[in-house]
Every structure is written in C-alpha cells, then in structure tokens.
Amino acid sequence: MDCCAPSYNTGVAKTECPSCGEKSKNVQLITLKSLLKASALETMEPENSYVFCSNPACSIVYFSGNHSQTFAASDLKVPVYQKNPSMDVPVCYCFDWTRERLLQTIGNDRQPADQIKAHVQEGRCGCEVNNPQGACCLGNVSAFVRGLNQG
Known part of the structure; x- marks a missing residue:
C-alpha cells in the first residue's frame, strides 16, 4: 500500500496519550520495527496496537493502545520532527x-x-x-x- 496515497489511513485520532492526554493516531507495526533501536525493539509487544503522539511537549513518541508500553524519542534511530526543533531534523x-x-x-x-x-x-x-x-x-x-x- 502506498503510504502517500489518499486512501492510506494510519488511523483516526482517537486514542489519548497516557502522558499528555492528546488524541493520537495509530501507526503500523512496520513503523516501529523500522525505527526503534534494538534495545527498544526487543521489548516491543507485537500483539499490541501502537499509537504516535505528535505533541511536541510530550516525551512519549509511541504508546500501546492499551497503555501498557511507551517509547520515547531516545528509543528511536532517528530524531522525531514533531518533538525536536533542530534545523537538521x-x-x-x-x-x-x-x-x-x-x-x-x-x-x-x-x-x-x-x-x-x-x-x-x-x-x-x-x-x-x-x-x-x-x-x-x-x-x-x-x-x-x-x-x-x-x-
């Protein structure tokens, strides 16, 4: 499926972040598998659904839909645009x-x-x-x- 196609849907903003309360969008498991550092990937629970929090003030990047697990920017291989104001992000x-x-x-x-x-x-x-x-x-x-x- 083309990630930039109009029909591509990562989920409607509906799940609230356990840290900041902002409504957040579901992401595919492949996103986490691609971007989590090995140490974080080893703890990921593939049976869970995961959600992306875009709030710049929140330390959480991903959380499981049942709120049992969270990942911060330090758990990712790349800086997160929404969370990092650096010009080289x-x-x-x-x-x-x-x-x-x-x-x-x-x-x-x-x-x-x-x-x-x-x-x-x-x-x-x-x-x-x-x-x-x-x-x-x-x-x-x-x-x-x-x-x-x-x-």
Missing part, C-alpha cells in the same frame, strides 16, 4: 528535506512540496518505514513552508 524523511534545507529553498522556482509530490507519484516514498509518524510527510512540509512564508 527531517521534515520529509524519505527525501531528506530538513528544516534548514526547506528554509534555503524558499523563493526558488520549484517548491519542495512539488518535488516531493513528483517522487510520490513515481512511487518512491516509504513513509511507513522512514517517518516516525508512519504517514506521508507532505502535510508537515506544507505547514512548515506556510509558516515560513507568513513569518
């Missing part, structure tokens, strides 16, 4: 669009979102295994660029 994990790179391209003829869309149309994205939120990054990229254009 990817906004788009598949094509390495960091905040810094996006900032450098503002005003160019070909916008980053257009480049990413072209790659997506060619079937090159792998957000379910690259992006900690387990879903397409285009919304994050567009929101970041809009924020730059308004600032």
Whole structure:
C-alpha cells in the first residue's frame, strides 16, 4: 500500500496519550520495527496496537493502545520532527528535506512540496518505514513552508 496515497489511513485520532492526554493516531507495526533501536525493539509487544503522539511537549513518541508500553524519542534511530526543533531534523524523511534545507529553498522556482509530490507519484516514498509518524510527510512540509512564508 502506498503510504502517500489518499486512501492510506494510519488511523483516526482517537486514542489519548497516557502522558499528555492528546488524541493520537495509530501507526503500523512496520513503523516501529523500522525505527526503534534494538534495545527498544526487543521489548516491543507485537500483539499490541501502537499509537504516535505528535505533541511536541510530550516525551512519549509511541504508546500501546492499551497503555501498557511507551517509547520515547531516545528509543528511536532517528530524531522525531514533531518533538525536536533542530534545523537538521527531517521534515520529509524519505527525501531528506530538513528544516534548514526547506528554509534555503524558499523563493526558488520549484517548491519542495512539488518535488516531493513528483517522487510520490513515481512511487518512491516509504513513509511507513522512514517517518516516525508512519504517514506521508507532505502535510508537515506544507505547514512548515506556510509558516515560513507568513513569518
């Protein structure tokens, strides 16, 4: 299944994070298997469903649907865009669009979102295994660029 296809669904925001209470979205098990460090992966319970918390103020990245298990940013192989404000953190994990790179391209003829869309149309994205939120990054990229254009 194409992670950037309109029909791709990682789950409706419905499960509340046990730490911050924010409604969060389900992620596929393949996302955790791809991004957890070995020490965290060894403790993952594959029979559970897992949820991604996007709240920047919350230390939890993933939690099990039954709240029996949590994983923090330190348990992941990659920094989490929503949790880490550094300029070198990817906004788009598949094509390495960091905040810094996006900032450098503002005003160019070909916008980053257009480049990413072209790659997506060619079937090159792998957000379910690259992006900690387990879903397409285009919304994050567009929101970041809009924020730059308004600032």
